[in-house]
Amino acid sequence: MTTAPRIDTDAVRPVEPGPAPAAPPTASRLKPESFTAGIKAVVGLVGLFAIWELAVFIFDFPKYLLVGPISAFEELFTNPGYFAVNALTTLQEGLAGFALGTALGVLCGALLYYASFLRPFLYPALIAIDTIPKVALAPLFIVWFGFGFESKAFVAMAIAFFPLVINTFDGLNSVPHELQDLARINRASKLKKMMKIDFIYALPSIFTGAKISISLAVGGAVVGEFIAGSKGLGYVILLANSQVDLPSMFAAFIVLAAIALLLFFIIDLISKKLLPWKNYTK
Template identity: 40%
Template structure:
């Protein structure tokens, strides 16, 4: 090849192989900032539209009116948030323990799987809210009925997610454990349960929201305290701003419980190297 031909070749810039494009969506500041900016934009649009079209406060209060209501009724909201959050947390913990225990039984016993799993799916298909009055008939109008219903509604996601995780263990790992003559409980603690943890926490994140829903449904029917009762009371008085303030406080309770589950997930998965 002549020098002239070499001169006609257009040089191509080649990036060094060790330079990779950073995924900016995973930057901590953006992970926190983008949801906050989006929520702020929605609230500003909400405020603007309500003022521009003079929407009555009884129909839809502005975010500023809701904020003012939260500030004025803060001690009252906290007082009602405590029983709601406490019962939701207890119901979630009960559902977690019983759900994981049942999933382990279904995973290790073919007889239990054949007998129980179809019934688990059957009960999952029943609308849960339709069963709420039965819990009141069986357990009364007090806290036990709300706890039982909260546990019942949060129970199934834990069972399904845990069972999926336990059955997703790589067969090669199980064959290796068998070759090393590991016992069943050693395989469970060292291999199957660690591999199932991401699935388990996926189910727990769903279950914690269901637990709150179960408590709120119970409070709609029987309670004399709690955010569900406060929402029902405010609706009977056409206090829309108080309804929205109670819903905002309910979101805070949900975020606290969900954040606790997510924080525990990060700690445990970091320990097991996921």
């Protein structure tokens, strides 16, 4: 008579559960870091203004050579409406140029990637156009579109255009071969592959180009106002220069920097909302 094998109960022990997988970072965890970064940015700006004011005080520059930020802010707060109206004009021109530059830049970048037979002809032509100083193009846009809003917007577009072309092309060109093979295996159409894989993967690169272009677009609007402007911050700077009014000039510089910083952080915030996975990378 055979007996059942004896089970060693000492050898059978319950498996202890391992540590739970770490939860992905949530918005609440990211907020303190964003708040700290904001505080550091403010401290950096305040420090820059302090060094600037201290240098003016120590070296005692003449008023027609350099003024401190206190004089610039006094001028800004003395005539807030004057600077606000002209800043709004420059902002509108810059945003219009940025929108046009973004649309055309992404379109041309996609054309470079998908129409490879055009790349040897189109890419050198785009580089050649980009090497032309935009100040030289401004009179041409004025001849084409007149002295109004449109010519400044097109100058802003010309400056904002090229970074988006390059970043769109590089983003599309960096899609992993594994994803392309996966789309081919699943017989995805070209349109579905482009929308579901290519542009999704290229979005971080496109947003990087947008963050570069938004500041350039504002500068492009100012360039247009230098050539043929009767309002806007570029006109304020030219008028202050003709009158050797450095407080007004530096006040316009501060407003321009504030606009460019604000637009940059708006684009950065939009990218974080649309691309949450990029926030988790170390």
